[in-house]
Amino acid sequence: MEQIDRRVRRTKKSLEEALIALALEKEYGEITIQEITDRADIGYRTFFRHYSDKDELLKEVLNSTMLELRELMAPPPLEYFIDPNIDAADLTDGAILFWHVQENSDLYRVLLFSDRTIIQPLEAFAIQEFKANYGSLLETDIPFDIIANHMVSAMITLLRWWLDNDMALSPEVMGEYSFRLIAQPIRETFLQALSK
Amino acid sequence: MEQIDRRVRRTKKSLEEALIALALEKEYGEITIQEITDRADIGYRTFFRHYSDKDELLKEVLNSTMLELRELMAPPPLEYFIDPNIDAADLTDGAILFWHVQENSDLYRVLLFSDRTIIQPLEAFAIQEFKANYGSLLETDIPFDIIANHMVSAMITLLRWWLDNDMALSPEVMGEYSFRLIAQPIRETFLQALSK
DNA sequence: TGCACTATGGCATACTATGCGCCATAATTA
DNA sequence: TAATTATGGCGCATAGTATGCCATAGTGCA
Numbered sequence: 001m002e003q004i005d006r007r008v009r010r011t012k013k014s015l016e017e018a019l020i021a022l023a024l025e026k027e028y029g030e031i032t033i034q035e036i037t038d039r040a041d042i043g044y045r046t047f048f049r050h051y052s053d054k055d056e057l058l059k060e061v062l063n064s065t066m067l068e069l070r071e072l073m074a075p076p077p078l079e080y081f082i083d084p085n086i087d088a089a090d091l092t093d094g095a096i097l098f099w100h101v102q103e104n105s106d107l108y109r110v111l112l113f114s115d116r117t118i119i120q121p122l123e124a125f126a127i128q129e130f131k132a133n134y135g136s137l138l139e140t141d142i143p144f145d146i147i148a149n150h151m152v153s154a155m156i157t158l159l160r161w162w163l164d165n166d167m168a169l170s171p172e173v174m175g176e177y178s179f180r181l182i183a184q185p186i187r188e189t190f191l192q193a194l195s196k
Numbered sequence: 197m198e199q200i201d202r203r204v205r206r207t208k209k210s211l212e213e214a215l216i217a218l219a220l221e222k223e224y225g226e227i228t229i230q231e232i233t234d235r236a237d238i239g240y241r242t243f244f245r246h247y248s249d250k251d252e253l254l255k256e257v258l259n260s261t262m263l264e265l266r267e268l269m270a271p272p273p274l275e276y277f278i279d280p281n282i283d284a285a286d287l288t289d290g291a292i293l294f295w296h297v298q299e300n301s302d303l304y305r306v307l308l309f310s311d312r313t314i315i316q317p318l319e320a321f322a323i324q325e326f327k328a329n330y331g332s333l334l335e336t337d338i339p340f341d342i343i344a345n346h347m348v349s350a351m352i353t354l355l356r357w358w359l360d361n362d363m364a365l366s367p368e369v370m371g372e373y374s375f376r377l378i379a380q381p382i383r384e385t386f387l388q389a390l391s392k
Numbered sequence: 393t394g395c396a397c398t399a400t401g402g403c404a405t406a407c408t409a410t411g412c413g414c415c416a417t418a419a420t421t422a
Numbered sequence: 423t424a425a426t427t428a429t430g431g432c433g434c435a436t437a438g439t440a441t442g443c444c445a446t447a448g449t450g451c452a
Contacts, residue, residue, distance in 0.1 A: 153350070154346060160345075172338070
């Protein structure tokens, strides 16, 4: 579990920090391994002793944050969707995701604006998670795969916009907007399915 | 306007066809210029006499289709949004986009699954168009920029899913789903703004 | 503290892909 | 038919990735 050798720890940490710093300055795709090692003040050769790829380094960087995100999505507030009495104004839950992203905004900036190869596994996971949580419970006339895809990618779009606009709006406000634009229509599909 | 030399026409046509064929087989980013020229049976050197880039070739391929798409978005059915009496079932307009994509599915498969650098200009144009058509007319409490972003990218997501699933559902059905998941909640925001 | 271990740095090298200069050749236009 | 021009194929330069080799310096453990 532990990194035994201090040098390895130091090297990996430097490389990870360098990648984040560079990714905030320029397109992820434009960054060369040479630049990363220069920034980290690490030998070019050494990079390949720890990572096979630029992508592998990025994945490692994002790994812990992705794990947090998983837990964030884990507890499924089913009532959120199927209780018709809940009003958008009462739902602060929608802001949780925005709080989390705000706390790790540097990393999410990198994640959400990187190549499709990077974000796609996360997206696929989120979709699968959403389907596992709600798909079997409710029969909707709209294919659940469509709903899951729409939900996840619309949330990502909203997060991207928010980060692009320097998170000027509060997480609560964004949570409310996400409810009205994304969750509410899905909820209505659920309610419609239940009423049959 | 006309291509004077027959050879140029032949060369460009071959290269364009080769790119589409390859893009349907593998990731756009993985395709090399060498592969394109091999497939087109055109000298490698000749490629650069017509295009500076792989992207430039792709843009030229997609150009005419993008122009059609522009016109498709041009006539703004404002009633679509602000007439509260219109029901989702009556709105076949939403299917127009899906019809268009179905007719050019090969090209849209390439477009919608290519790099962000390719699709982003189109996306930006669609967002701007949408804002120009409706943004000044209606004051909404949700920033119009969010709405425009959400609308466009959610439609793209829906199209992607549809193409991924070999367009098994009819354009009409997809149009209805897009209305319920995307247009309807936006419409409600509009109606809410009007009632004040 | 000192020894065995191993991560690192720096060098050379191979490979892949892009991009262009040059010139003979073939196709096209007028 | 003659002048023009696109093409093909050659070589070459460049950039980035990826690996081998070996001396050196840092590390963990006895």
